[in-house]
Amino acid sequence: MPLKLTPSRRDFLRTGAAVGAMGAMAPLASKVAFAQTPLVVGFIYVGPRDDYGYNQAHAEAAALLKELPDITIVEEENVPETVAVQRSMESMINLDGASLMFPTSFGYFDPHMLAMAARYPDVQFRHCGGLWQEGVHPANTGSYFGYIGMGQYLNGVIAGHMSRTKRIGFVAAKPIPQVLLNVNSFALGARSVDPSIQCQVIFTGEWSMAVREAEATNALIDQRADVITMHVDGPKVVVETAAGRGAYVCGYHANQSPLAPELYLTGAEWNWVEVYRTFVAAAQAGEPLPNFVRGGLAEGFVKMSPYGPAVTEAAIANAEAVKAEILAGGYSVIKGPLADNTGVERVPAGTAYVETAIELESMDYLVEGVLGSTS
């Protein structure tokens, strides 16, 4: 996009005039003015787009979209979940003519995106992670998300084979359902290989706080953990700290193998590009966009990083066998009899939750075999 990157003075003045005209029309400026121009898609990230994590996973997909014809991608990073994100969306709509918006952080949904969706009924908003409900939320909004717990379960299977100390570690941000499901899946995966394995979890309390992530990683390794995984926004610090101490790493969000080529085992990665392509194709064809989109490994929303050089044949064989079962459908990680780590039975025998089960979205416990507490 030479025009966008290095506009000449004259280009600028022209856009400036257009922008001024749009400003006069605001807030009624809508995609009408852009009917014949490329589809403008706005992406908003809560952190840096090169964080080797959550935001990078989205930014990588956005970068692939740029190769499609008749499309302009506009992006903003480090946008907090405050009035700032409302204004960023509005600025993209008013000044850039965006008609499809992807605010990618969980906290953008309510009240920020909903407020903007009410104000700009002609713009389509699709949010990552929110729980869109028909009749409750506006029709020009929607949500998409992936079931990545199975990915952490496969991480756990590999970790179970590779751990010599029978102690694995998890650096987690906050004790919320999504994170707890990942911790439990990782632990259950490892314990499916060897039930004597214990998984220690440390919550840092913040989605992104490098100092505490490093401290937590060191603390886990000091307590003999030799395979580390994580659920924080940017896993870079955890991966580098763990590898620096000689521990194996299972990745999360994006592929972190460049940070630890020898010690990276595998990882649970988002694969958003197909999701975005679907939305963009519908928008370009003038068809209605789906409102509620979910998928896991089988649907291609989630993928595993290539196995690292350290992973043994036996581990790969086991993980691939489990993966084949998952891809076949109906696989359950959270199934009874299952007790939490205080001894209370959480899932009775005979009950099994597939990854789409609504019960998993309110998980508030750590399973037996996890060392740590949710509060």
Added chain:
Amino acid sequence: MVQLVHEGGGALGAPPGTTGRSTMEWLVRRAESVVIPLGAVLVGLALFGVFLLIVRWDSSRSLGAALDEVWTAFELMYTGGFGTAFSIQNTLSRAAPLLLAALCVALPARLGLVVIGGEGAIVLGGLAAAVAANVFNGAPGFVGIPAMAIAGAIAGGLWIGAIGALRHYRGVNETIASLLMAYIAIALLNHFVEGPLRDPASLNKPSTAPIADNFWVGPIPGMDVHWGLIVGIVGCVLAWILIDRTTWGFSARIAGGNVRAAQIQGLPVGRLILVFTALGGAFAGLAGMFEVAAVQGSANGSLNVGYGYTGILIAFLARHNPLAIIPFGILLGGIEASNGLLQRRLGLPDASVDVLEGILFVVVLLSETLYGRFRIFNPELRGSRA
């Protein structure tokens, strides 16, 4: 507070007065405190231009093209911050919490106290407002909204007032205490939001129970900016009256200039410290209240996004003059509002505006040394000493 004499002369000298000559002199002296910060901002912008030239240097391009891009960046900053009706509202809505946050720094600063922990008062003010909203749930809006405001102001006032008390009674350094107590405040917020006060329905973003619909503070009529902006402006004006037009303010400035002299004069220095820190904290607490009542609808981790730290920058840019906080708050709001456009049109990283803010801060601090040095503003320098 080297400039105490100067400020005293400016603020307390004869108002536009009896003779033409003294009016002129008064105006010229006042002009110094406008021209120097303005010049500093321009120098800061120029240095930022140099910074952009360096980070975007590409040997395949001509210098002209590179300068063109820098110019484009400034034009985009103007467009994004002030160039359209939408941009101005964007700027003002970002400035709203910053004005109140800056007062938390500026008021204690008049006593010579450097309080940098306004963030703590903001998050606790927001938390207290959310609690008040739940306590008064079911009450009419004209009861609930003031209750939230009072709760936020009290929480912020107690928090920063405690820092003043530590300073006065125990001699604890207020700068360090306020910074560290901000971390405690954030930890308290997280504890309550994720623990005892968590709304069970807020699964993946722990928050307190949402405030009732009639407790929402709407926008200012005709604008898309919440009432926190008006409260911030009124707060700045009130703070200016307090400092420049009351005996309390006069005493505070004396104590800020020379605390020993103030004590010898019998001024109540301890009480002044407590009142000014508590008042500053109350303003910051109100900023938190508006975040809950006008933006978020509940208290959660998004209260802690750094408004308190930007407030430090604004207060120093304004040289702790509450009236000057208004334009500098709007300037900083505009810089942050233009950030998105810089990212989208030029592909600049988000941190670019942080660099600009940092440069402005340093240049304005350096410009402090220029007061009283220009003969044009200081007729007494024109005498035999020159």
